[in-house]
Amino acid sequence: MASFQTVKGFRDFFPEECALRNYITETWRSVARRYGFVEYEAPLVEETNLYRKKSGDEITNQLYCFLDKAEREISLRPEVTPSLARMATARQRDFKKPIKWFQIGPCFRYEEPQKGRGREFIQFNADILGDSSPATSAELIALAIDVVREFGISADDFIIRLSNREIWNTFLADKKIAEEHTTTFLSIIDKIERARPEETEKKLGLIGLTLAEVREFMASTDESHPAFAALRENLTARGLWQFIKIDATIVRGLAYYTGVVFEVFDTKHGLRALAGGGTYDKLCSLMSDGGVDMPAAGFAMGDVVLGLLLKQTPGAQMKLTSAYLAASSIDAFVVVADEAQRPHALAAVQSLRAAGIRIDYNFGAQKVGKQFQTAEDRKARFAIVFGAEYPEVVIKNLLARSQSAVPVGGLVEEVQKLLAEPAIGPLIT
């Protein structure tokens, strides 16, 4: 038994998990680029005050924070948006608007680990700054949809729940409710499906509302509401409106959202939110003390819930499996059948690798049968045998179980030619 364990809530990435992580991050990156987003990165740690300034209690009591050797208050980043706002406002004149940026990297939250939640997770952030039109939200939602679909998760498997905080602002204004109650009110709405009705009624009563009138307003809010008109037109033109479900209870806890808010959920497994985001037009102004007033919108997607969903969705799992195979397999295994030929085999190993072919071999003398077994275990397509017949070498196709001999001088070209052919072999491996 090892003396050390991982720190609570952190995880090891053994090759299988690492392949999953890489597959997820590479997919995020490729789809984001397809949408014209450019990658950036921010520090893993920031002054704790950066997060205090931006957020309500939700984030700050989940901060993974500590004092460094110079007694500075430091936090591991719980999210990247505050850093983004700091970076973007600091140099906003250097970039043409709209700024379309994405980021992929670990974030940390100090909370109790549970299903779909650790203290470390990898997050994908996509944000658009400097354009306040509904087209930004539409672009982000479209990106979120295409990212999820790229993993092999189909329209049956997920849904976007969409709302807009402005409909509640209008509602409160109509009811003559003071603006100071807005935050309290939104947190009641956020919990309305989970809390007991009597309690909700009581809390609403304190700010001068009844549950009945709130419910009536919610029931009357659907996709025909004017607040969604432009977004609906945009996403309908893209053929993506079918993924949207209007849900007025989506307000999102983070205090800084101002308009459109949305969350991505799976439809079959009751998992936590896959992704969430919205518009946050005031954040840049807040973070720059009024220096830069720049509209913004964005969303974040985490790797943990997504990974759970990928493993549970058949179409997604096939892609996942082939990504793992591609990450762990080699093209050919060099078998040293006669130790006297090892120097020649090593020379060939180097030549093959220089040509970009993935090659492995056994470090020391080993029975030929064992070497073939290793080649099989490594999912190599070919075994290349160096034996007494050198300078002839034998190339064996491990799937078709056929073999041929070539002079060593033509080995690299021959292997390249064979690898270019489609793999043929037993369907069941």
Add this chain to the structure above:
RNA sequence: GUGGCCGUAGUUCAACGGUAGAGCCCCAGAUUGUGAUUCUGGUUGUUGCGGGUUCGAGUCCCGUCGGUCACCCCA
């Protein structure tokens, strides 16, 4: 931060309060130039850690660390 369940070999799990075991994995051999199957042999533990009860604790009690699930909230 609060609560439930769990912690035994690399791994999955057994073991009535009474000598810590099995399958798989791994290594070697049967098989000295060809992959399966099979067979044989072998390595591996301060039972997470620390106290307590007991003649005796993997087992019961307390604490602690970790895992897991839920609350809270969210990626």
